[in-house]
Every structure is written in C-alpha cells, then in structure tokens.
Amino acid sequence: MAGLHSTQPARVEESEPLRSDANLAGRTADPVPAPRSEPVDAPGGAVDIGTTAPPPDGSPSRAAQQAVEAMYRAGGRLPxxxxxxxxxxANQKGGVGKTTTTVNLAASLALHGARVLVIDLDPQGNASTALGIDHHAEVPxxxxxxxxxxPxxxxxxxxxxxxxLFCAPATIDLAGAEIELVSxxxxxxRLQRAIASYEQPLDYVFIDCPPSLGLLTVNAMVxxxxxxxxxxxxxxxxxGLGQLLxxxxxxxxxxxxxxxxxxILLTMYDGRTRLASQVAEEVRSHFxxxxxxxxxxxxxxxSEAPSYGQTVLTYDPxxxxxxxxxxxxxxxxxxxxPARQEGNQ
Structure with a gap:
C-alpha cells in the first residue's frame, strides 16, 4: 500500500487506453445507437461524456430495457x-461512488428481472434523491x-x-438516530429484525451506509x-480502508x-492515466x-443522472x-x- 501513496500524480497518456471487460461488452451489445460527441464509449473506462441527445423527460425508459435484452441475447438470462x-x-471515505454504486447496481438487477430494495441509511438521503423518492422530514x-x-x-x-425496484428513504431525522439508539x-x-419481518419477497437488499463507521453502519453489517x-x-x-476491514x-x-x-468495485476509472491503472493493479493484487x-x-x-431523480440506466441507457x-x-x-441455477430466470 505504501507504494501507492508515494507515487506522484500521473499525467494523461497519449497512447491507446487499456480496454476493460465492461466496455468491450458495451461495444458488442450496445442496443441504443445514437449520435455522440467524442470520445464514443471510450474503451478502458476513459471519460464518458455521454450522448449528444437531450436528457430524458423522466418517464420509464424502454431503451434501458433494450440494453438489458441485448445482454440477455449475448449471455443468457440471469439466475x-x-x-x-x-x-x-460501505466505505468510510467520501466521494468514492458509494451511493452511485448502490442505486445503479440495484436498478441494473431490477431491470434484469429481480425484486430489489434499496435502504437509504445515509442521513443526507442521496440514494433517495437518485431514485426520485421524496424524503422531506414528514415522509415515513x-x-x-x-x-x-x-414496520x-x-x-x-x-x-x-x-x-x-423499491426504496426505504432516509430523512434528516436519521442524523440523530445514532444518539437516540444508544440506550x-x-x-x-434493529435493522436486521426489520428486514427479517418484511413480508414481500425480495431477491436483493442494498443498504447505502453513511461515510462513517458508527452505529448506523454497524446496524447494516449486522x-x-x-x-x-x-x-x-x-x-x-x-x-482508511484498513479500518473498514x-x-x-x-x-x-x-x-x-x-x-x-x-x-470490491473499482469506480471513476480513467484508463488514459497511469494512476488509475496502478490503483487497479494494486487493488486486484491485494484483494x-x-x-x-x-x-x-x-x-x-x-454524475448528471441524480439531478434528474434517475439512475444512469434510465437517464442515458x-x-x-x-x-x-x-x-x-x-x-x-x-x-x-449456485451452478445449477445458471441460465434460469
């Protein structure tokens, strides 16, 4: 780990960026041809500046479902x-894409046909915002x-x-919950018992934790x-990752x-920089x-999608x-x- 911290910030390389599995998959299965400005779905996770089309109007997007259907054709339906x-x-370090990862993984699995619940455990309520869920003080x-x-x-x-896809929102009241729960x-x-008593069938529950290691995060881990x-x-x-572990x-x-x-998911990857490649190599070799x-x-x-109350799946499929x-x-x-389930709905 020490080697990573002593490295000077890397300059942007002019050579061809490294390719990643995700972008190769996107290149072969992209079901939404659209006019784009450069770079176009750059390989290796280079900065994606999106399509030139205007933002969606917030209605359910058929294009997102088409993207999933293309992946079904390429690799079969998910178990x-x-x-x-x-x-x-969880990650106690802020700004790592924690909430973004929560809502987009949850939406992706729901588009694949799963029933998914997102529990927003961060008092800032960013996951609730990104999913278009009202979370002012009077909302349960x-x-x-x-x-x-x-219940x-x-x-x-x-x-x-x-x-x-469903969401249990967070309100600002949650900021005082750690103190109120002490006694x-x-x-x-508390959260474990609430999930256990939830009667509706669910395939996945994603819990978005606050960027700290307090009682709320402990509730999530239990x-x-x-x-x-x-x-x-x-x-x-x-x-700070060592303390989380x-x-x-x-x-x-x-x-x-x-x-x-x-x-462990690597986020904000820009394959044009040596630093991103070095961090990825360090993480993969360690974990x-x-x-x-x-x-x-x-x-x-x-980055833009939450301001429209959407995940990137419906904002720009x-x-x-x-x-x-x-x-x-x-x-x-x-x-x-389990291996016996692969290929089944």
Whole structure:
C-alpha cells in the first residue's frame, strides 16, 4: 500500500487506453445507437461524456430495457438467488461512488428481472434523491423503522422508473438516530429484525451506509452477509480502508458470523492515466477474486443522472457508465448463484 501513496500524480497518456471487460461488452451489445460527441464509449473506462441527445423527460425508459435484452441475447438470462442477498455498500471515505454504486447496481438487477430494495441509511438521503423518492422530514422513513419500530413495509416506496425496484428513504431525522439508539436494547440489530419481518419477497437488499463507521453502519453489517466496497481509482484511494476491514472483522467476530467482503468495485476509472491503472493493479493484487472484472468509468452521465431523480440506466441507457453497471450487476448475480441455477430466470 505504501507504494501507492508515494507515487506522484500521473499525467494523461497519449497512447491507446487499456480496454476493460465492461466496455468491450458495451461495444458488442450496445442496443441504443445514437449520435455522440467524442470520445464514443471510450474503451478502458476513459471519460464518458455521454450522448449528444437531450436528457430524458423522466418517464420509464424502454431503451434501458433494450440494453438489458441485448445482454440477455449475448449471455443468457440471469439466475435468481435462492434466498434474499443483503448487500452492505460501505466505505468510510467520501466521494468514492458509494451511493452511485448502490442505486445503479440495484436498478441494473431490477431491470434484469429481480425484486430489489434499496435502504437509504445515509442521513443526507442521496440514494433517495437518485431514485426520485421524496424524503422531506414528514415522509415515513428508515428513521421510523430504527427508532420508532415502525414496520419496514410502511416506509418502502416503489421507484417510478424501474419496475421491481423499491426504496426505504432516509430523512434528516436519521442524523440523530445514532444518539437516540444508544440506550435502546439490542440497538445493533434493529435493522436486521426489520428486514427479517418484511413480508414481500425480495431477491436483493442494498443498504447505502453513511461515510462513517458508527452505529448506523454497524446496524447494516449486522443485517446483511455481504459487504460491497467501492474504491475510486484516485490518489489515496485505499486511505482508511484498513479500518473498514477491521470493523468488518469485529462485527463478524461478535455480532454476525456470516459477514464478509464479497465484492470490491473499482469506480471513476480513467484508463488514459497511469494512476488509475496502478490503483487497479494494486487493488486486484491485494484483494484478488473479490474485485469485479468490470470497472466503472469516470462519467459525466453518471454524475448528471441524480439531478434528474434517475439512475444512469434510465437517464442515458447507451452510455458506457450504464453498460458498465449492467455488466457489474451481471457479475454479482452470477457470483452468488449456485451452478445449477445458471441460465434460469
């Protein structure tokens, strides 16, 4: 790790950028031909500046479903998990694409036909915003579930643009929840019990954690089995990651023996820079099989989508960011499925 921190920031290379699996998949399966400005779905995760078409009007996008159908034709339909997979998206370092990863992976799996619930556990409510869910102070939210013991089913809302995707929103009230939970009995397992008592069938639950390692994040780690860590391909990318891994070990040892780091996703990847390639190499050599083959490119479209209350899947289905998240979701689904299920709905 020390070698990564001592490296000087890299300059942009003029040579052909490295190619990634996700962009190769996008190049062969792109179902949405559209006029683009340069670069066009640049290989290797180069900066994606999106299409030249105007932003969508917010209605459910048939183009997003066409992108999924093209991937079905290329690689078969995705398996459904035999039981609900609860996935905790965590990184105490801010600005790594944690919320972006949560909502886009969830939307990708829903477009593949899964039933997916996003639980917004960050008081800022960014996941709720990105999914177009109202989360002002009067809206029933995950705060009411944790502090007031309200059933999870009473706060869950359907996401308008993606069938099969649901959200339990966060409100600003959640900012005080850690203090209010201190004196509550079994405070670390409040979320776990709420999910266990949720009666609607779900294939995946994604929990978007705050950028800290407090009681809210501990609740998430007790509730699920799989930790997903987004890591940005930037300088100091691994700063603070050791503490997160130590907390995972502590929770596994004392509160949840099933907890483990199942997935590491490289985000904000720009294959034109030496630094991005070096960070990717460091992460892959250190974590091995937990790292997805797919990298998420640095993308203007991914950044713009939340301001329209959408994921990039419906905002710009043909962009490299959208296709990369679809491919990353595909990897996650195939990794968690028994071999006998592959190829089945």
């Amino acid at each position: 459904r998990p035999s039981e609900t997979r609860v996935m905790i998206v 939210s995950i705060y009411d579930v944790l502090v007031e013991s309200k 999870l089913s009473e706060v869950v809302q359907p996401v308008r643009d993606v069938e099969g 509550v009995v079994a405070r670390e397992s 509730a699920g089995a799989e930790v997903v860590i987004p890591i940005q391909c930037e300088y100091y990318a691994l700063e 130590r907390n995972v070990e502590l929770v596994r040892g004392h509160l949840n023996s099933r907890l483990h780091v199942s997935t 091995g099989n937990e790292v997805l083959r797919t990298n998420i490119p640095r993308s203007v479209r991914i 043909g962009s490299s960011g959208s296709l990369s998240y679809l491919e990353a979701a595909r990897e996650i689904a195939l990794r968690g499925a």
